[in-house]
Amino acid sequence: MADWQVIEGNITAPKGFKAAGITAGLKPSGSPDLTLIYSETEAIAAGVFTTSQVRAACVDYCRQRLQAKASARAILVNSGQANAGTGKQGWDDAVESAQLLAQGLNISPESILLASTGVIGQRIKMEQLRQGIAPLIQSLAPNGGDKAAKAIMTTDLVPKTIALETKIDGRPVRMGGIAKGSGMIHPNMATMLAFVTCDAAISTALWQQMLSRATQKTFNQVTVDGDTSTNDSLFALANGESRTAAITEMGPNAEKLEAMLTAVCQHLAKAIARDGEGATCLIEIQVTGAPDDQAGRAVARTIAGSSLVKSAIFGRDPNWGRIAGAAGRAGVKFDQNNLRIKLGDYVLMDQGQPLPFDRSAASNYLKQAAAGAYLQQDTVLIQVDLGTGSGQGTAWGCDLSYDYVRINADYTT
Template sequence: MTDWQLVDGGITAPKGYQAAGITAGLKASGSKDLTLILSETDAIAAGVFTLSQVRAACVDYCRKQLQKNASARAILCNSGQANACTGELGWQDAKESAELLAKQLNISPQAILLASTGVIGQRIKMDALRQGIPKLVAAASVDGGKDAAEAIVTTDLVTKEIALETDIEGRPVRIGGIAKGSGMIHPNMATMLAFITCDAAVATNLWQEMLARAVNKSFNQITVDGDTSTNDSVIALTNGQSRTTAIREMGKNAEKLEAMLTEVCQYLAKAIARDGEGATCLIEVQVSGATNEQAAAQIAKTVAGSSLVKSAIFGRDPNWGRIAGAAGRAGVKFHQDELSIQLGGICLMDNGQPLEFDRDAASNYLKQAAAGEYLKGDTVLISLIVGSGSGQSTAWGCDLTYKYVEINAEYTT
């Protein structure tokens, strides 16, 4: 039983937030391409960003801003151009974007955080952005969450949003989130963006620590294709508008809030993995019995990211040897005679010994997962036991299909 419940509203479900998503002309498709998330008051801000040495201007901009002052009023995201590998001109474009929005909102540019997504090497279409900013601000409202979620997507087939509510000290506290991502997805995040809002009052350092832990259990545990991007960012704001007592250190209230934050991140992360380019199903890899959580996480990520495992699942082939092989090369020590593997409820290997199993039933399990509804009954569950340790973790991925190659072979043409 959880301590929270689903609520409507997505990114604007917490108190004191507005959002908007408009078509500014940044995308040739004419789809929505400019997003604003706005806190009515100053909010504590936290961020986790790509570990790539090749980064978009928005990533460096946000890191610089958060080092100076971990607070913000607004997040601006453009979709269509990544503004990565664009040199000094790209940096100036990022700065101007923040200045344009700050002027329109009558706040300091230091209160703006930025994100971009699209093709690497392309600068933001600044003429379109300049004309779009006033329209974006005018469109901001408490009902703008869905538009904001639509305006950040690129190759995504669906939008990704969620909002949860819990009770702290007799008052409702909410966390909302939106995300985008479909390809170039791998641990240390990927070409994915996630924005989170909360109305609790939380100490600056604690909010950053909470977000980092939540990201490690969610976005850093998904993989689609083994590629990490230049732009990946998770930005979280919390503005205290729930009027609960400030949470300054770990304890009962902090644990409850962090658990809900992790749930929001995991939901969005799984939605990204399920929407992997060309994917037909979500893969969930559960590992237990490792020496510690980090070891279990490494094995789970390696299995979920294995091209051979992903291809076998697309082919509806219960080739468990590929699962064993991926686990064995994860860089984690364990005894192979303690390895057990299950596919759904079908046991394929037990304590290092292969078992007789119904191959047709296993193949049908994979077929049924591919035929399931989005995030409902479409999950291929792979369970591994690697010993008797207390370490356990989960990673998520998707199958590797012909469509993935088609999408990425023609991405810029």
């Protein structure tokens, strides 16, 4: 059905993009911590940011930037320090970072976007960043996306990348993405950073609309621990280097591009949930029969975020009562006598009543699906039909394990 194919690479797969990731000494661990994403020509830029009232300096900075001018040449990302809760000093650091990079690249500071991830309340280590700018620019490479994908990581176990190619008017158009996220992951942009590049030509307004709609269905439907972060940022650049005709209104080409953008975002969002802190498996919740799609998405999110559901799945326990309980408190009206719950191929509840089912077979399904997750193939699938309307929604989450508690009981100390 999909009108594209998966190709090698990620953000540097589309034409005209380069990237770099180096160790600048921002992280105590010594792993890569400074990233640059670069377009050879000015690219249309769209952004989606955390909805939190407590925001990192880079979030406020970029929101202002994009309001003034919806295009960019480069994105600078530091990991190690979130630069959130750092007041005026944090803002000054952000401004200086953009200026330094602009000087190094010999472009306007207004063409620079910024993102930070790491410990809240810590300023960026500016001395290391200042010294890192030149070697970072030196490292820019047409195949630098892999290094970039690694340098944006914090507690992530694996880099998250994808690239797709489609044809528009017979010409190849490519889109690539990388993301990081692992804890503090929740709808409305979690502690996640995601970057999408594309070589299509498209109008700024349409690109931002597409990104916002795609976010609704993908990144905003992922939850790891219910905590939205101060730094969440998603940027999408489109530089037109595919030399296709500019897309300026909705139509077959625009729809194809939006579907591809949604697929890229969905892949990255699922990869984030799968790599959730302490997670042993990805959980996909498909809700149907909701009053409308918004309601369907809300019920799916609530189930995916339930600590009781998550810990039951960690225990490989087909505890459908907790799924029903979470559905019931999602703030969506439905008649419990129509409720149907399926775990993999097992119908556990129908018409609001529990069905006799093979508990050990269902538990076995959970064990196998969870084991498959390590291969990034399988997923624990929970299907819930509210039996009320035709709305639907999907959400992704992960199980709640001892390791989540271990990781988060001593993150700063």
